[in-house]
Amino acid sequence: MRTGTRAVATVIRPVALARRTLATAHGLTIVGWHRVDGRTSDGLSTGVDDFRRHLDVLEEWGARVLPLEEAAARLQAGTLPDRAVALTFDDGYASVVDTAWPILRERGMATTLFVVSGILTGHRFAWDAHEPAHCLTGRLRPATAEELVAAAEEGLDIGSHTVSHPWLPALDDDALERELVDSRVVLEELLGRPVRSLAYPTGGWEPRVRAAADRAGYTVGITVDRGLNTGRVHPLSLRRAFVPSGAADLRHILDGAYTFLRPLDRWRSRGGPGW
Template sequence: MKTGTRAVATVVRPVVVARRTLATTHGLTLVGWHRVDGRTSDGLSTGVDDFRRHLDALEGWGAQVLPLTEAVERLRAGTLPERAVALTFDDGYASVVDTAWPILRERGLPMTLFVVSGILEGHRFAWDAHEADPCRVGRLRPATADELLAAAQEGLDIGSHTVSHPWLPELDDATLRHEMVDSRAALEELLGREVRSVAYPTGGWDPRVRAAALAAGYTVGITVDRGLNTDRVHPLSLRRAFVPADPVDLRHILDGAYTFLRPLDRWRSRGGPPW
């Protein structure tokens, strides 16, 4: 996180914390990562030691980590505990299954992995296709269907991240329906159970995308608009923040100090990918 942004968060944090203390009901904080591999954090990659520090920060904050579906149900029912958090990963990298998931299991923490169903056919992620370094190619490997199934049998929750990870708001109705419906169907066939959650690729969503998710049978939809989820937030456009490398930034996320950035998040989610 940039120094100036962190400085603003440090200033607004006491105000946000005070407002949350006065709230009559508890909200839900969603946080996310993409992959956990290597020694350092770089872009989509989180270093293993950094990831452990993130989990230490969650524990130090007093987070009550819940399974995603349970957390959303309790949000709607008004029965969330104080400092409720759900953990998520996007895309379906092998490092999530073979590195992050065992670490979380050791600590008894649940998580949801949102999978691009196209990887079940052995496809690499399009944004990694240019990579030629053998070492990095190994780190960027998507999980196989067998790996995902084995992790799911151990308790890993799996949701949809569409078929091919497109920018959903620009799709025509038929293609949007394909991305939503076929991804869910492929994952359900693999897992032998219902898949009811979806994370919108790059956080791209609008009312039409949300309606398509509802029509496809999803009950939980995840954006990248930062902030606390209250009972006034639609369950198919829940707010979530990705975790920067520094645990200090995660603490600011948990306290809601980066919520002032949500107008930027909303502009990106409606206007186009940030790149």
């Protein structure tokens, strides 16, 4: 997190805390990571020690970590506990299954892994193509179908992250339907259970994309628009923040201090990937 942004959040934090205290209904905070691969944090990667510190912050803050679909349903019903949080991972890296998930299980924390279904047929993530070959078979390796099934049997929730991770607003209606429907069908056949949650790749969504997700059978959709989810937020465009490396930044997220960045998030999610 940039120093200037963090400084603004520090100033805003008391106001955000006051607003949260005065709220008449509890909200839901959704946070996310991509991979936890044993190295220092550098964007998509989160170091194991940093990840453990993030979970320490959640516990110290008094977070009530709930399974995502349960949390979304209770948000709409108005029955969330105070400080409700849902945890997520995007893409489908093996390090989530073999490193992050065991740590979360030890702490009794539920989580959802949004999987790009195309990786199950041997595809690799395009953004990792420049990495050395040993990284693509090591720390940057996608999870296999067998690993996902085993983790799901242990309680890891699996959601869809489309077939090929495209920028969804740019697709025509037929291509959009294929990305949303085919990924869900593949994952359901693999897991033997319904898949009803979706994370929009790179946070790209608009009303047309959200309507297509509804038609495709999803009940929960996750964006990268930061901020607290209230009962007024549509369940197919729930807000989420990715966790920076610093534990103090996660505390700012939990307290709502980075919500002032949401207009920028919305611009990015409608206009095209800006990162």
